[in-house]
Amino acid sequence: MNLVLFDLDNTLLAGDSDFEWAQFLIRKGVLDRELQEAKNVRFYEQYKAGTLDIFEFLDFQLAPLARHPRAQLDAWHREFVQTAIRPMITAKARTLVRQHLDGGALVAVVTATNSFVTGPIVLGELGIPHLVATIPAQEGGAFTGKPRGMPAFRAGKIERVDNWLESLGLHWGSFARTWFYSDSHNDLPLMSRVSDPVAVDPDDTLRTHAEQAGWPVISLR
Known part of the structure; x- marks a missing residue:
């Protein structure tokens, strides 16, 4: 069996769901445009x-989840997927995912974006059965505005994948080959962990690294 891991934002999506979720809430008037839009752009540029600073960013990104009832958040998210996310999913991305699923691989998305935002995208829109993501903490069924455990960011992605594999009774040695597809130099720790790293529409830093290392560089756009 093979293991296939995908980053989500700017990899399987032709855009960033984390950034666009905040922009969506600004357009809905849930977040104040004057106060929040500049912060959202600044965090994206820092990424x-x-x-x-992932914890500073999560304080910003998870706060709205703690301020509104889950039913309202879910309704907003359905609209968000329909209007902002579906146009970001290309035919090439869907085809690549389907090829790996049909080939019998264990397939997951590994993303720093929190699971509230990404779960319906990964499972519902892309048909990928497993998600390894940053987890928003909850108390009594309500979000607290804080993350639970290690964010799935940079080296934290390796820790999260290790824990996920262990929960399935598996480990890295369980697989003949392991892939990770990503666009970002922030993912170099996990890309260096797999047997088959693939740079997808990469940023300049990752492109340079991939070319020097002889990694494949592809486009899903």
């Missing part, structure tokens, strides 16, 4: 530059 691309490799300088993001």
Whole structure:
């Protein structure tokens, strides 16, 4: 059996669901545009530059989940998927996912974006059965605005994947080959862990690294 891992934002999606979720809430008037839009853009630029403080960002990104009832959040999210996410899913991305699923691989998305935002996208829109993501903490069925455990960011992705595999009774040695597809240099720790790293529409830093290392570089756009 093979293991196939995908990053989500700017890899399987032609855009960033984390950034777009905040922008969606701004457009709905849930977040104040004047106060929040500049923060959202700043965090996104820090992510691309490799300088993001993930815990500072999660304080910003998870706070709205703690302020609204789950039913309202779910309703907003359904609209978000329909209007913002479906246009980001390309035919090439769907085909690649289907090829690996049909080939019998264990397939998962591994993403720093929290599971509330990404779960319906990964399971409902892409048909991928497993999600390894940053987990929003809950108390009494309500979100607290804080993450639970290690965020799935940079080296944290390896820890989260290790724990997920262990929960299935598996480990890295269970697989003949392991893939990870990503666009971002932030994912170099996990890309260096697998047997078959693939750079997908990569940022400049990852492209340079991939070319020097002889990794495949592909486009799903």
